[in-house]
Amino acid sequence: MRYGACSWILGDTPLPEVAELLSGLGYDGIELFGDWERYPARRTQHILSDHGLSVFSLTPENVDLAHPGSEIRKAARDYYLRLLDYAAELGSSLISCHGAVGRVSAIARQAQEEHLLSEEVSALSERAEALGLRIALEGLNRYESHLLNTAGALRSFADEVGSSAVGILLDTYHMNIEEENLAGAIRTAGRDLFLFHVADSNRRAVGRGHIPFFSDVLRELDQTAYTGPIVVECTAPGPDPFTTMKGPDWYEQTFDEVQKSIRELRRLEGAS
Ligand code: LER
Ligand code: MN
Numbered sequence: 290m291r292y293g294a295c296s297w298i299l300g301d302t303p304l305p306e307v308a309e310l311l312s313g314l315g316y317d318g319i320e321l322f323g324d325w326e327r328y329p330a331r332r333t334q335h336i337l338s339d340h341g342l343s344v345f346s347l348t349p350e351n352v353d354l355a356h357p358g359s360e361i362r363k364a365a366r367d368y369y370l371r372l373l374d375y376a377a378e379l380g381s382s383l384i385s386c387h388g389a390v391g392r393v394s395a396i397a398r399q400a401q402e403e404h405l406l407s408e409e410v411s412a413l414s415e416r417a418e419a420l421g422l423r424i425a426l427e428g429l430n431r432y433e434s435h436l437l438n439t440a441g442a443l444r445s446f447a448d449e450v451g452s453s454a455v456g457i458l459l460d461t462y463h464m465n466i467e468e469e470n471l472a473g474a475i476r477t478a479g480r481d482l483f484l485f486h487v488a489d490s491n492r493r494a495v496g497r498g499h500i501p502f503f504s505d506v507l508r509e510l511d512q513t514a515y516t517g518p519i520v521v522e523c524t525a526p527g528p529d530p531f532t533t534m535k536g537p538d539w540y541e542q543t544f545d546e547v548q549k550s551i552r553e554l555r556r557l558e559g560a561s
Contacts, residue, residue, distance in 0.1 A: 290518070290519060290554070290558055291317040291318060291343075291345075291517075291518040291519070292315070292316050292317055292318075292518060292519050292520075292521065292551055292554060292555075293311075293316055293317060293318035293319050293320055293342075293343075293345040293346075293518050293519070293520040293521070294311055294316055294319060294320070294520060294521040294522070294547055294550075295319075295320040295322070295348055295486075295520060295521070295522045296319055296320065296321050296322045296348070297322045297348055298521075298522060298523065298524055298533050298543060298547070299533065299540075299543060299547075300532065300533050300534040300539065300540075300543075301534065302540065304328060304333060304336050304337075305336050307319070308336050308337055308339070308340040308342055309340065310544060310547070311340070311342060311547075312340035312341055312342055314547060314548050314551050315551055315555075316342065316521075316551060317341075317342065317343060317518065318342050318343035318344065318345040318518060318520075319337065319342050319343075319344060319345065320344075320345055320346045320347065320348055320385070320520045320522075321333070321344050321346075321347055321348065321379070321381070322347075322348045322350075323347040323348055323349050323350055323372045323375065323384070324350065325371070325375045325378075330375065330378040330379050333379060334379060334380065343381075344376075344379050344380065344381035345381070345383065345484070345517075345518045345520060346381060346383040346384060346385050346425065346484055346520065347372055347375070347376050347379075347381055347383070347384045347385065348385055349368070349369065349372060349384065349385060349386060349387070350368060351389055351390050351391070352364060352365035352368045352369070352389065353365050353388075353389035353392065354366065354369065354386075354388075354389075354405070354406050354409040354410070355388060355389070355402040355403070355405045355406040355409070355436055356389070356396065356402075356405075357396050357397035357401065357402065357405065358396075362405065362409065365389075365409070366409055366412065366413070369384070369386065369409075369413050370413065370416055372384050373413065373416050373417055373420055373422055373424075374420070376420075376422055377420045377421075377422060381422075382421070382422055382423060383422065383423045383424075383425055383483060383484060384417075384422065384423075384424055384425070385424075385425050385427050385458055385484065386410065386413070386424050386425065386426050386427065387426065387427040387428075387429050387434060387436075387437065387458075388406070388429060388433075388434030388435065388436035388437060389434065390429065390433045390434060390531065391433065391434075392434060392435065393431060393432060393433070393434065393435050394435050395435055399435065402435075402436065403436065403446070406436060406437075406446075407446060407449055407450055410424065410426070410446075410450050410455060411450050411452065414450060414452035414454045414455050415452075417452075417454040417455070418452060418453070418454045422454065423454050423455070423456060423483055424454055424455050424456070424483075425456055425457065425458035425483035425484040426443055426446065426447060426455065426456070426457055426458060427458035427459075427460060427463075427484075427486070428440060428442065428443050428457075428458070428459060428460065428463055428464070428467065429460075429463050430462075430463040430466040430467050431466070431467065432466075433463075438463070438467045439467050439468060439474065440457065440459060440464075440468060440473075440474035440475070440477040440478050441474075441477055443457045443459075443478065444457070444477050444478065444481070447481055456478075456481040456482065456483035456484075457478040457481050457482050457483060458482075458483060458484040458485070458486065459474060459475065459478055459482060459485055459486070460485075460486035460487070460488070460522065461486065461487045461488060461489070461500050461502070461506060462486070462487075462488040462489070462490070462492050462522070465490045465498075465500055470505075471500070471501070471505040471506055471509070472505045472506070472508075472509040475506070475509040475510060475513055475515075476509065476513060478513075479513060480513075480514075482513065482515055482517070483517060484517050484518070484520060485510065485515065485517060485518070485519050485520065486519075486520050486521075486522045487502075487506075487519055487520070487521055487522065487523075487550065487554070488521065488522050488523040488524070488550075489502075489523065491526070492522075492523055492524050492530055493523050493524070493525075493526060493546055494521075494523050494545075494546040494547070494548075494549035494550040494553065495521070495523070495549070495550040495553040495554055495557075496549060496550075496553035497546070497549065502553075502554075502557055503557045503560065503561070507554075507557055507558065507561065508561065511561065519554060521547060521550040521551065521554075523543075523546045523547065523550055524543065524546070525538075525539050525542035525543050525546060526542070
């Protein structure tokens with residue numbers, strides 16, 4: 290198995306330090322926050338390749354592809370189109386995509402916003418197909434987004450879009466809140482599972498919450514013949530789930546969570 294971690298969980302830490310940390314802990318890659326000004330493609334490639342790290346995927350900025358306001362939607366579309374180009378420049382084959390984090394109800398009607406989202410993702414899929422890239426739609430829990438909360442919803446949505454460039458991203462932290470059955474959700478995504486995020490039930494390191502990673506997650510990924518990486522997206526304990534920069538010790542705490550996660554994942558992998 291290949292392991293990565295999301296860059297955003299390390300807050301404002303400069304990329305060379307993030308790369309040093311991840312490679313030092315034995316990670317194989319990174320999910321890079323999709324900010325091409327902060328991470329210019331050529332320099333970023335050098336830093337990451339010097340540390341033997343691949344760009345497994347790109348995390349989007351918090352834009353709103355389903356907003357009923359056409360200007361907000363267009364800004365989101367333009368951002369994602371540019372993100373695809375940036376992915377191609379970086380040599381990454383995958384971007385993540387999800388509902389606007391923090392918008393937990395429809396402004397228009399739910400069905401209308403789902404329809405708007407599918408139109409936008411269809412348009413993005415054409416660019417992705419032309420560039421030979423893929424888009425992984427992530428299921429978020431209901432406290433972060435009103436769109437695509439479960440593997441079943443992602444499955445129906447991806448089927449409706451009907452592009453081979455569009456697949457599914459499951460995240461154990463969100464799954465723990467939304468799914469009836471963790472292994473069943475992985476089976477539902479099946480061959481369209483493009484990417485897998487892990488954090489424990491409290492968004493801390495793997496092994497520091499109560500998700501049955503060995504029996505219900507890793508075994509099922511194996512049985513589903515998942516070939517993508519596992520990307521760690523845990524945060525330090527405390528309020529505000531969207532940042533890890535929570536206090537004077539946030540960096541040491543996040544380091545500890547990221548270290549614990551890969552140790553636990555490798556231990557569980559070895560036990561199988
Ligand atoms: C993004 O991967 C995610 O899981 C969201 O919860 C970020 O806020
Ligand atoms: Mn995630």
